[in-house]
Each structure stands twice: as C-alpha cells, then as structure tokens.
Amino acid sequence: MTTLNKMMPPKTSYMEKVLPQGELLKAFYASHARGVDLERVLLNEFGVRREDLLNAKAAYYRCPPIEYDERLPVTPQLIEGLNSDILSMSLWIPLILDNGNIIIAASDPSNLSLLDEVESFMNGREFEIRLALQDDIRWYIQDFLHAPPGLLIGTERTNLACWRNTMAQWRTRLACYRTDLAKARTWLAILRWGLGLVSLSNAFARIYGSARFASYFYWMMVVSGTVVAGFGFVNYLTIRKSRMSPPKHHTIVEVTAATMQFLERYHLDNIGTKPRLKNTMLSRLGDFVMNYCTILKPVPASRERTHLARERNVLAAQRSIAACYRTIYARARTGLAFIRTGVIFMSIGIGFIKYFTVSFLTLVDILLLISGLLMIIDGTLWYLPSRKEPENLKRVRTMEGSK
Numbered sequence: 001m002t003t004l005n006k007m008m009p010p011k012t013s014y015m016e017k018v019l020p021q022g023e024l025l026k027a028f029y030a031s032h033a034r035g036v037d038l039e040r041v042l043l044n045e046f047g048v049r050r051e052d053l054l055n056a057k058a059a060y061y062r063c064p065p066i067e068y069d070e071r072l073p074v075t076p077q078l079i080e081g082l083n084s085d086i087l088s089m090s091l092w093i094p095l096i097l098d099n100g101n102i103i104i105a106a107s108d109p110s111n112l113s114l115l116d117e118v119e120s121f122m123n124g125r126e127f128e129i130r131l132a133l134q135d136d137i138r139w140y141i142q143d144f145l146h147a148p149p150g151l152l153i154g155t156e157r158t159n160l161a162c163w164r165n166t167m168a169q170w171r172t173r174l175a176c177y178r179t180d181l182a183k184a185r186t187w188l189a190i191l192r193w194g195l196g197l198v199s200l201s202n203a204f205a206r207i208y209g210s211a212r213f214a215s216y217f218y219w220m221m222v223v224s225g226t227v228v229a230g231f232g233f234v235n236y237l238t239i240r241k242s243r244m245s246p247p248k249h250h251t252i253v254e255v256t257a258a259t260m261q262f263l264e265r266y267h268l269d270n271i272g273t274k275p276r277l278k279n280t281m282l283s284r285l286g287d288f289v290m291n292y293c294t295i296l297k298p299v300p301a302s303r304e305r306t307h308l309a310r311e312r313n314v315l316a317a318q319r320s321i322a323a324c325y326r327t328i329y330a331r332a333r334t335g336l337a338f339i340r341t342g343v344i345f346m347s348i349g350i351g352f353i354k355y356f357t358v359s360f361l362t363l364v365d366i367l368l369l370i371s372g373l374l375m376i377i378d379g380t381l382w383y384l385p386s387r388k389e390p391e392n393l394k395r396v397r398t399m400e401g402s403k
Helices: 002-007 013-017 021-034 038-045 050-061 084-090 112-122 134-145 156-207 214-241 249-258 261-265 281-290 301-355 362-387
Strands: 092-098 101-106 127-131
Touching: 013 021, 013 050, 021 038, 038 050, 038 134, 050 127, 084 092, 084 112, 084 134, 092 112, 092 127, 092 134, 101 112, 101 134, 112 127, 156 214, 156 249, 156 261, 156 301, 156 362, 249 301, 261 301, 281 301, 301 362
Parallel strands: 101 127
Antiparallel strands: 092 101
C-alpha cells in the first residue's frame, strides 16, 4: 500500500475501491506512458464501471455527483462567453439553472485555480458544484461549445442527419437514373416489337408474294412495324437527351464518394486487414466502409442516440454504395439488352440477304442489319464502363470484429 501511494498521483486513493492494487498500478503505468488520463484508461481498458468510479470519486470529495446526459438542455446564457479551450483544461462547465442557483459540473472541486475561475465567471451569483468524470465534462463541452473538427460532438447528430439527407438525395438521384434505364429498356422492347413486325412482313412478302392479298397485308405490317419502331426510337432518344439522362460512369462513383466524407471521423487504426491493391475506385470505397467502427457500447447509456446516429450513417453509406452498384449494373443490363437485340436483327438481316435474291426488299434487309449494328454500338457504349466494376460490398466491421 505504501509503495502504491508513493507512485500514484495525489487525489487518486479513491480508485483503490474500484480496482485491485496490482491492476491499478498497471493502469497508472499505461496512463503515464501514453499520456492518457488515468480515468479514461480505467474505464476503457480495465473494465471499471462508470457508476462505480463516479460514486467512489464523489465519496472521496464529499460532493454530490452528476453524470453525463446528452438529453440535458443547457441554457445558452449559462455558457455565453466561455472559452472551450480553457474549460477543457480546467474541466468544469455550468449546466443547470435551478431557481437562481447555478449547478456546475467539475472534475476536481478541491482545485483552487478551478474555484477561482468559477467565482470569477459567476460574478457573485450563487452556484453549487457537482462532481463529474473528466470525459463527462469534455462531452458537455463538446456538445455545447463546439469542439474542434475531428472530435465527436453531441451536435454531431444534426451534422450526421445532414449527411444522411445528402446520401438519401443522391440515392434518389440514382433511383431516377435506374428508372430512366428501365424506361429505355421498355422503349427498346417496343422498338424490337416494331422491327419484328417489319421482319415478319419482309419474310411474308417473299414467301407469299404471289398471293393476291399479300401486298395489302405486307404494307399494313410494314407501316404498323415502322410506326411502332419509330415511336419506341423517338421516346428512347428523348430519355437519352433529357435532363435525367444518366451521368458518366466516373461521375456516379465520384459523387457517391463525396457523399461519404463524414467517414473521415470514424477511422479505426490497426484494424488487422491490409488494403487491397489495384481495385477500382468504387471497390476501394466498399473496403473503405469496413474500416469504420459503428457498433459501440454506449457509455453512459444516455449517449446511445449519438452512437446509433453514427450507426445509421454508416449503414446509409453502405446503402449508397449498394445503390451505386445497382445503378451501374442497371446500366450494364440496359447495354446487354441493346446488344442482344442488335445481334438478333443483324442476324435476321444477314439471313435475308444470304437466303433471298437481291430485290427491292433487300433495302429492308439492309435497314434491319444497320439497325442491329447501331444497337450493338449503343449497347456497347452503355455496357463497357460497367464491365470493370466487380461487386465488392462487404458487411460493416464492428468493434468486436476489428479486434
């Protein structure tokens, strides 16, 4: 006991009530070696319960405790003019105004310099000091005095909600993109139906050309097929040229990445996985999400809403990446539909030219061949940019999985 008391800093004897001496000495060494608060080491690495540490500390200082609660509404007038940097060093903050009496949370109520700061700020007003853990005070400071960027702040829920809205808007835009692609495939089906009528009339005229009714039936089918094909073609071009026309492949990926910049605050070090090499940008983005811790045990329990907000944002990021993949695959599916249709009509045109003799109807054969060729070219333009994007979206790594 004597050796421990000599090595431990003053005002820490209460910690012996929450941790055995040997473990407490290890925690002190870890805290001293890494320059981390001893309280934080005890809570995060040695499994000390927050309630036990707070109660032991309150009993030592003979001061009523107060625990962090993000739902606590702090009156703006209480913190007006306060410097967050100074409060972060002194570890105190005014929280509650109760019938003219101001309740102040402080980590060390016996600190004379802290008391001088409080009395100077109170300027003769009545106040009462409550004891709080160091992290709890920092969280209050970060919540209401806006900590520097890069730190988790209570008002981050508002920022995260903004990011979720941004990602939701982009996913809506991608959904509109996929809807346009579905419309394009629909008009392609109508175009295919029209060209099919033209092909059928072409074959009918050559096989039954000598029949009396053949010419009337032939021209009726040609006109019907041409009108249907033209209707589908015009509507397809309208979609292709409209303001909702699909953006370029790289634009989709880059905007998707831009909607996830908030993840810069979530990075986990030493996650145990090596970054993959020679991946596409979207594939790397899928791996990028895995490096972020989302499921944390909220301590105290009132902090759960903030952690759940972070969880929702990372899940929203996953959905955004998945939406990007779905959009790219929808583009590829549209391209393949055009290529498949083009190959069919090119084959029909070549077959007619090869099988039947040259005649006026050969122009229709050439038209079918050219139409098929144009569909193949257009489908290839849709498909090729999507060819290099293999699906690479994995589950989000949790805290347990990152150990």
